[in-house]
Amino acid sequence: xxxxxxxxxxxxxxxxxxxxxxxxxSAGLTTADGVPLKKSLRRAVRRSKLKALLLVSPxxxxxxxxxxxxxxxxxxxxxxxxxxxxxxxxxxxxxxGWDGQSIPxxxxxxxxxADLREGxxxxxxxLLASRLNxxxxxxxxxxxxxxxxxxxxxxxxxxxxxxxxxxxxxxDTWQVIQRESSPYTLSYYLAALDRKYSPSGEIVQVxxxxxxYVNLFxxxxxxxxxxxxxxxxxxxxxxxxxANLPLRHSNLLMILVLLPxxxxxxxxxxxxxxxxxxxxxxxxxxxxxxxxxxxxxxxMMHNKIGTIIAMTHILLPFMILPLYSVMKTIPPSYMHAxxxxxxxxxxxxxxxxxxxxxxxxxxxxxxxxxxxxxYYITPALVGGQSGIxxxxxxxxxxxxxxxxxxxxxxxxxxxxxxxxLYMIFNRLVGVDKVKLG
Amino acid sequence: MLKSRLFKGTAMAAVGLSALSLAIGAHAQTLNIVxxxxxxxxxxxxxxxxxxxxxxxxxxxxxxxxxxxLAGLRAQSQAGNVTWDLxxxxxxxxxxxxxxGLIEPIDHDAILADAxxxxxxxxxxxxxxxxxxxxxxxxxxxxxxxxxxxFPEDHQPSTIADVFNLEEFPGKRALIRKxxxxxxxxxxxxxxxxxxxxxxxxTEEGVQRAFAKLDTIKDQVIWWTEGAQPxxxxxxxxxxxxxxxxxxxxxxxxxxxxxxxxxxxxQVFELDGWVVPTGKLDKVKDYLYFATxxxxxxxxxxxxxxxxxxxxxxxxxxxxxxxxxPMKTHMPTYPPNFKTAIPKDNEFWADNNDELTQRFDAWLxx
Numbered sequence: 001x002x003x004x005x006x007x008x009x010x011x012x013x014x015x016x017x018x019x020x021x022x023x024x025x026s027a028g029l030t031t032a033d034g035v036p037l038k039k040s041l042r043r044a045v046r047r048s049k050l051k052a053l054l055l056v057s058p059x060x061x062x063x064x065x066x067x068x069x070x071x072x073x074x075x076x077x078x079x080x081x082x083x084x085x086x087x088x089x090x091x092x093x094x095x096x097g098w099d100g101q102s103i104p105x106x107x108x109x110x111x112x113x114a115d116l117r118e119g120x121x122x123x124x125x126x127l128l129a130s131r132l133n134x135x136x137x138x139x140x141x142x143x144x145x146x147x148x149x150x151x152x153x154x155x156x157x158x159x160x161x162x163x164x165x166x167x168x169x170x171x172d173t174w175q176v177i178q179r180e181s182s183p184y185t186l187s188y189y190l191a192a193l194d195r196k197y198s199p200s201g202e203i204v205q206v207x208x209x210x211x212x213y214v215n216l217f218x219x220x221x222x223x224x225x226x227x228x229x230x231x232x233x234x235x236x237x238x239x240x241x242x243a244n245l246p247l248r249h250s251n252l253l254m255i256l257v258l259l260p261x262x263x264x265x266x267x268x269x270x271x272x273x274x275x276x277x278x279x280x281x282x283x284x285x286x287x288x289x290x291x292x293x294x295x296x297x298x299x300m301m302h303n304k305i306g307t308i309i310a311m312t313h314i315l316l317p318f319m320i321l322p323l324y325s326v327m328k329t330i331p332p333s334y335m336h337a338x339x340x341x342x343x344x345x346x347x348x349x350x351x352x353x354x355x356x357x358x359x360x361x362x363x364x365x366x367x368x369x370x371x372x373x374x375y376y377i378t379p380a381l382v383g384g385q386s387g388i389x390x391x392x393x394x395x396x397x398x399x400x401x402x403x404x405x406x407x408x409x410x411x412x413x414x415x416x417x418x419x420x421l422y423m424i425f426n427r428l429v430g431v432d433k434v435k436l437g
Numbered sequence: 438m439l440k441s442r443l444f445k446g447t448a449m450a451a452v453g454l455s456a457l458s459l460a461i462g463a464h465a466q467t468l469n470i471v472x473x474x475x476x477x478x479x480x481x482x483x484x485x486x487x488x489x490x491x492x493x494x495x496x497x498x499x500x501x502x503x504x505x506x507l508a509g510l511r512a513q514s515q516a517g518n519v520t521w522d523l524x525x526x527x528x529x530x531x532x533x534x535x536x537x538g539l540i541e542p543i544d545h546d547a548i549l550a551d552a553x554x555x556x557x558x559x560x561x562x563x564x565x566x567x568x569x570x571x572x573x574x575x576x577x578x579x580x581x582x583x584x585x586x587x588f589p590e591d592h593q594p595s596t597i598a599d600v601f602n603l604e605e606f607p608g609k610r611a612l613i614r615k616x617x618x619x620x621x622x623x624x625x626x627x628x629x630x631x632x633x634x635x636x637x638x639x640t641e642e643g644v645q646r647a648f649a650k651l652d653t654i655k656d657q658v659i660w661w662t663e664g665a666q667p668x669x670x671x672x673x674x675x676x677x678x679x680x681x682x683x684x685x686x687x688x689x690x691x692x693x694x695x696x697x698x699x700x701x702x703x704q705v706f707e708l709d710g711w712v713v714p715t716g717k718l719d720k721v722k723d724y725l726y727f728a729t730x731x732x733x734x735x736x737x738x739x740x741x742x743x744x745x746x747x748x749x750x751x752x753x754x755x756x757x758x759x760x761x762x763p764m765k766t767h768m769p770t771y772p773p774n775f776k777t778a779i780p781k782d783n784e785f786w787a788d789n790n791d792e793l794t795q796r797f798d799a800w801l802x803x
Contacts, residue, residue, distance in 0.1 A: 133788065141788045212799045279675055403791070
């Protein structure tokens with residue numbers, strides 16, 4: 001077949017489905033070259049598709065490299081558990097068939113000694129020590145301390161290792177090693193949901209004095225919802241003015257909306273600190289005016305109020321701009337018609353104008369809500385302890401505690417929550433109704 | 438015309454300079470040095486970097502990433518492209534990095550300079566400060582300071598117990614949003630001797646006791662996260678007391694004339710120093726030899742109130758470079774300041790930080 005050639009050579013014989021009798025009307029339409037029109041059309045479409053694909057391929061590659069791969073990497077890290085199975089491979093093999101009821105015997109300890117010796121030689125015990133310490137405090141020094149002295153340890157290893165560190169003589173140490181010996185783990189997800197494995201292997205809640213994350217997930221969600229609502233309430237009239245004022249005024253207003261948008265996030269956040277703190281501008285003014293007493297200054301910073309105010313201000317443009325772009329397309333004649341048909345102002349607004357702005361409200365709300373869930377700089381600076389978000393813990397575990405598995409698990413849960421909310425939103429409002437402009 | 442001539446002149450000068458520096462240092466190079474930024478980096482810049490650049494012709498690039506240095510080292514090592522040549526970090530992080538093989542083990546006596554009287558480094562550095570991969574530079578301290586204007590002149594706080602005494606010394610307190618230091622201070626304020634703090638803290642009752650003591654001031658505490666916050670909060674009189682690194686408070690006292698006073702009682706001190714990322718030892722060897730010698734460490738104390746980690750540097754500590762005040766009494770290691778000092782137990786915190794931090798956070802959220 002000569003399919004690869006752009007124009008089939010008549011000498012080589014025509015393709016199977018091509019008409020043999022040139023110009024025979026019953027054989028269908030052909031192009032000037034004698035190629036059937038259908039085929040030529042298909043080829044042209046394929047070529048233009050290919051061209052389009054080539055044009056978007058840089059973007060596609062960017063998306064894959066910058067979004068898809070990191071997300072899968074994150075999901076992978078949240079269950080990846082190589083430390084015990086690779087670094088303590090001999091111990092794990094020796095532990096097979098252990099009943100979990102009593103301290104293991106000499107062969108397991110001998111295997112542990114061999115693993116520690118090797119790990120000490122090639123400096124691979126650090127990650128193992130951290131990993132085990134997440135499950136049981138004290139394991140870091142148990143592993144590192146034993147490894148430092150392993151060169152001088154003589155059999156019998158059981159007595160010698162327990163002598164170096166009591167942790168080796170505790171049942172739950174060995175239960176942790178056995179449980180975490182699989183190359184995948186759910187421990188990070190459990191930790192991210194304030195749960196853990198009990199010594200017998202059941203999933204239980206951590207004690208109340210250790211519970212942190214579940215509350216933060218809820219707080220992040222409800223505070224983001226409040227912030228979305230306040231931006232909507234504040235942004236709606238502004239967007240309405242923007243869309244309906246004469247051009248001269250609306251341009252000025254637009255600049256006022258965009259100016260803070262172009263200002264650095266940190267500057268806007270710290271400005272709010274200067275204004276709202278208890279010795280700040282607002283409190284000073286209120287005291288000077290006699291509205292509040294000097295010793296009863298309002299606490300508006302380093303708490304939830306601070307976070308909500310600062311984030312509402314920062315995210316406001318993301319609500320106003322989609323609303324504005326939708327309102328701009330609503331012809332004023334609709335409202336005139338409603339009025340001339342006898343509708344009172346509020347009724348005409350509610351029945352005519354408001355429903356037409358729903359796509360803008362939906363777009364602004366989902367934009368602000370998803371941005372709010374992911375914010376962490378502003379809550380970290382103005383939120384104090386009561387106003388921080390779950391994202392601050394992702395940053396903490398990425399940068400400070402270096403528990404990347406836990407950071408990945410928290411981030412993955414957040415991703416699942418956002419996807420779930422998006423699907424609910426799609427069901428209720430319909431993503432196809434969303435308009436950004 | 439003028440511009441292009443100017444450009445040509447500058448270019449020529451630059452070529453000349455680099456040729457000169459090539460002639461001086463046999464192999465002038467660029468060193469990427471990671472440190473803490475702010476006043477601390479400035480003290481290193483003045484005391485070691487500038488003299489070294491002049492001497493060797495090397496170019497030093499300062500990177501202010503020590504706050505997350507361990508994460509950075511891990512990420513660079515996993516990516517197989519370590520760009521940092523020398524990193525300033527805390528001994529606890531150095532222990533972890535060392536165990537993970539991210540940094541070089543150091544033979545201190547072979548690599549570092551002897552003291553002027555010939556004492557080898559292993560004896561000259563403060564006792565117990567040398568660790569397998571760690572080269573100490575300074576002793577710094579976590580202290581609580583207060584604003585003297587917020588209390589009557591005849592009734593000023595002086596002990597860590599006063600920080601927990603809301604009746605006699607009312608006002609907000611700014612404390613670091615971490616269990617480290619706070620749990621130690623809570624126990625000392627509750628009557629535990631500084632030497633026994635970590636023994637008590639190793640028991641469940643001890644932890645409960647510390648949290649119970651913190652409970653008594655909890656609603657008066659503002660929790661800070663960045664080192665720059667406490668002096669600011671104290672200067673704004675947002676708080677009466679603030680915990681901080683002693684160098685920051687010194688800067689506010691001396692350079693900005695703030696009416697602050699440091700409570701040295703129960704200061705929690707530790708070291709800070711250099712670590713060398715794996716494979717970089719040859720590159721930074723000469724710089725390290727120079728930057729950690731007796732004179733350089735003593736010079737650093739002209740710019741910041743952190744004590745030199747070498748015993749031989751201590752007698753050479755002189756006056757503050759800008760204001761000329763004597764630095765000795767501002768050092769954490771000055772004997773009257775040092776009487777009730779607690780050496781931070783890095784082994785304890787390496788084991789318990791994860792768990793106690795989560796417990797502390799849960800306690801904060803209650």
